[in-house]
Amino acid sequence: MSNPLLASHPALQNVQTLLAISSCKGGVGKSTTAVNLAFTLAASGKKVGIFDADIYGPSIPTMIKPEDTSVFQENQLITPIEYEGVKMMSFGWIPQSNNQSGPAIMRGAMVSQIINQLLTGVNWGELDYLVIDFPPGTGDIQLTLCQLVPITAAVIATTPQQLSLVDVVKGIQMFDKLKVPTIAVVENMSYYECKKCDEREYLFGQGARQQLIDTYGYKNTFEIPIQKDVSLSGDSGTPHVLAFPESSTSKIFQSIAHDVITEVDAIHTGITTTPTLTYNVGQSMILTLPDGTEHEFSPAALRRSCRCANCVDEFTGEAKIKSDDIPEDIYPTEITPMGNYACAVKWSVMDCASIFPFERIMAEIVNAS
Numbered sequence: 573m574s575n576p577l578l579a580s581h582p583a584l585q586n587v588q589t590l591l592a593i594s595s596c597k598g599g600v601g602k603s604t605t606a607v608n609l610a611f612t613l614a615a616s617g618k619k620v621g622i623f624d625a626d627i628y629g630p631s632i633p634t635m636i637k638p639e640d641t642s643v644f645q646e647n648q649l650i651t652p653i654e655y656e657g658v659k660m661m662s663f664g665w666i667p668q669s670n671n672q673s674g675p676a677i678m679r680g681a682m683v684s685q686i687i688n689q690l691l692t693g694v695n696w697g698e699l700d701y702l703v704i705d706f707p708p709g710t711g712d713i714q715l716t717l718c719q720l721v722p723i724t725a726a727v728i729a730t731t732p733q734q735l736s737l738v739d740v741v742k743g744i745q746m747f748d749k750l751k752v753p754t755i756a757v758v759e760n761m762s763y764y765e766c767k768k769c770d771e772r773e774y775l776f777g778q779g780a781r782q783q784l785i786d787t788y789g790y791k792n793t794f795e796i797p798i799q800k801d802v803s804l805s806g807d808s809g810t811p812h813v814l815a816f817p818e819s820s821t822s823k824i825f826q827s828i829a830h831d832v833i834t835e836v837d838a839i840h841t842g843i844t845t846t847p848t849l850t851y852n853v854g855q856s857m858i859l860t861l862p863d864g865t866e867h868e869f870s871p872a873a874l875r876r877s878c879r880c881a882n883c884v885d886e887f888t889g890e891a892k893i894k895s896d897d898i899p900e901d902i903y904p905t906e907i908t909p910m911g912n913y914a915c916a917v918k919w920s921v922m923d924c925a926s927i928f929p930f931e932r933i934m935a936e937i938v939n940a941s
Contacts, residue, residue, distance in 0.1 A: 577722045583649055584691075584721065586698040587621070589836050592717070592726040592752065596743030597736050598708040601760030601796070602729040603631035604806055606705040609727070611811045612822070612829040614658050618700040621652065623691055624662030625717060626707040627683045633664035637809025641665050649695040656814060661694045684716045691721065701836075718750040725836055727756045727828075730780065737780040744788065744911065754911045755792060755835035756828060757784055762795035772797075786879065789913030789929025792831040794824055835912075847930045849915045851904050859933055867938045871903045875919060877936050878926040898922065 578584040593609065595602035606622065614620040624632035633641070638655040643665050645651070652659040663686060696702060704723070707713050717723070726747045730740045740757070747754050759781045763772040781793050796802075799821055805812035813822045838845055848860045856868040876895045878884075883893050899921065906918040914929040 581692045581721065583694055583696055584702070587696055587702045588699065588840070589701045589724045590721055591701055591703050591832070591836070592706050592723050592747075593703060593729065594706040594714070594726055594743050594747075595708050595729045595739075596746075597730070597739040600729055600731045600736055601758075602708065603635060603705050604802065604812075605727070605729040605758050605760065605796075606703050607632065607635050607806075607811050608813045608822075608825045609828055609832070610658055610701070610703040611656065611813050612825040613701050613703070613832070614656070615813070615817075616826075616829055616833070618833075619698055620657075621659035621696050621699045621702045622661075623694075623702060623704045624660075624664065625687055625691070625704055625713070627663045627686055627713075628707065630662045630664035632660060632662040632705060635806045635809065636660060636811065643667070646695070648693075650690070650693055652694050652696060659696060659699070661690055663690060666690075683713060687713065687716060688720060691717075714746065715750075718747075718752060723750075723752045724839060725753050725755045725832075727758060727832065728754055729758045729760055731761050732759060732774065732776040732778055732780045734777070734780060737783060740780075740784065748908075748910055753835075753839070754788075754790070756831055757781065757790050757793045758796060758828060759794065760796045761798050764798045785929075786932075787914070787927055787929070788911055789931050790911075791913060792828075792835065794828050796821060796824060846909070846912045847933075849907055849917075849928070849930075849933070851907065854903075857904070859930070859938065867934075869937050870900070871919075872898055872900050873937055874904075874917070874928065874933070875902050875922070875926065877928065877932065878924060880925045880927070882924040893922075 574585045575588055578587060593602055593606035610620050610622045622632060624630045636655050638653055641653055643650060650661065652661050653665060704717065706717065728740055728743055730736045744754055761776060763774045765772050781795065784790055785793055801816055801819065802812045802821055805815045813825050816822055845862055847862065850858045852858055857871055857874050859867045875898050884891055903920050904917045905920055908916050910916050910927055914927055917926045917928065919926065
């Protein structure tokens with residue numbers, strides 16, 4: 573079945589879902605997430621491909637090592653490399669002028685051309701999922717990818733450090749501006765579990781994943797522990813979920829794949845699971861649920877539930893602004909969706925970056941009234 577959104581790219585017409593795996597920061601296990609999620613999706617019966625969009629430092633050729641990595645062209649299309657039924661393409665497999673393969677040293681405009689050629693010039697055939705391993709960052713290459721083809725959804729990989737969280741937020745905002753829903757967050761290296769005592773040590777801190785849940789309302793968030801076998805699998809060329817299919821990490825990837833499939837199916841069928849927040853000018857806020865049920869409440873009540881850094885101390889949780897300081901006649905000047913699970917609101921006075929997960933609006937305002 574052809575995808576009408578990809579009619580301008582013949583090589584992609586039979587690809588149903590373009591799934592971006594993004595980290596917005598290097599070294600957080602993004603490619604590990606992309607590879608293991610792709611092979612888990614394939615194990616569930618899906619037809620899957622992987623495109624390595626990191627031209628400067630491709631990881632896929634290290635993490636997956638098929639016997640035959642010859643790249644050739646047939647009928648003006650590049651034939652993808654296959655491994656265990658998954659189709660793949662990476663610039664790391666393209667012979668360079670010195671007969672070597674590997675990362676590139678080139679300017680951004682040339683990189684965009686190469687990405688275009690490798691993504692839209694490969695004979696992908698029929699695929700349920702084409703997993704795109706995005707390069708780190710939120711720059712020209714990421715924008716090129718999202719503008720070149722209609723990305724269905726994104727999965728963001730991160731680590732527990734606050735520094736990673738800052739970049740993840742940039743990525744979430746980038747995808748929101750490009751109308752790409754973020755459907756899951758994977759926190760790699762979340763903890764180390766002692767094999768002798770079964771206690772967990774959070775070596776890189778704790779709380780970044782919860783902040784994403786509290787701020788953006790994400791339902792599908794996952795913790796991947798630090799495991800030696802995951803690293804060894806990545807270096808050996810055999811994906812962890814294939815080498816250790818019964819491991820605890822492989823079972824986590826099965827859960828990720830299940831939730832990704834559920835979210836993507838909802839996107840394709842057009843079944844909305846996202847509430848909408850509107851403002852009846854001069855009167856009340858209206859939260860409309862997917863079943864059509866409407867709930868009304870005052871703008872001031874919503875503003876008082878803001879948990880941005882200006883309103884609540886992010887370390888102690890104590891309120892910086894008292895409820896009495898918020899005027900009753902405050903009203904929203906702009907309401908914009910933030911992914912599938914939250915919305916952002918700008919106010920007439922008391923400027924702040926208010927983001928409200930829909931579940932929190934229901935729990936703290938609708939159900940509490």
